[in-house]
Amino acid sequence: MTHLETSHLIRRLQLLQSRLCEMASDIGSLTDPEIVAVSEEADRLIIQLQRLRKDEAEYRKMGNVCNVTILSASQSTEEIGQQSRTLLVKHS
Structure with missing residues (x-):
């Protein structure tokens, strides 16, 4: 997800939260079926955002660990090592 x-x-969640506040003020009961439905929709969005953030964090962590450079036939290990700090893999 981009x-x-x-x-x-996040914007949808903010709108739902505003709507919940307005509804609670107008209706006066947090157990009203309409309020419960909007609250459940907000809960689904929160869970979706938490999963996205977890996936993004795991992806970033993997990206930092798995930097691999494949050597071309014309480059030596030393040349590649001087160009960047990466894990070097040479296929024989």
Whole structure:
């Protein structure tokens, strides 16, 4: 999921939270079926955002661990090592 999609979900959640506040003020009962339905929708969005953030964190962690450079036939291990700090893999 892209940053734009995440931002869209956050905006939807903010709108639902505002709606819940207005509904609770108007209706006066947090157990009203309409309020419960909106609250459940907000819960689903929160869970979706938490999963996205967890997936993004795991992806970033993997990206930091798995930097691999494949050597071309014309480059030595030393040349590649001087260009960047990466794990070097040479196929024989």
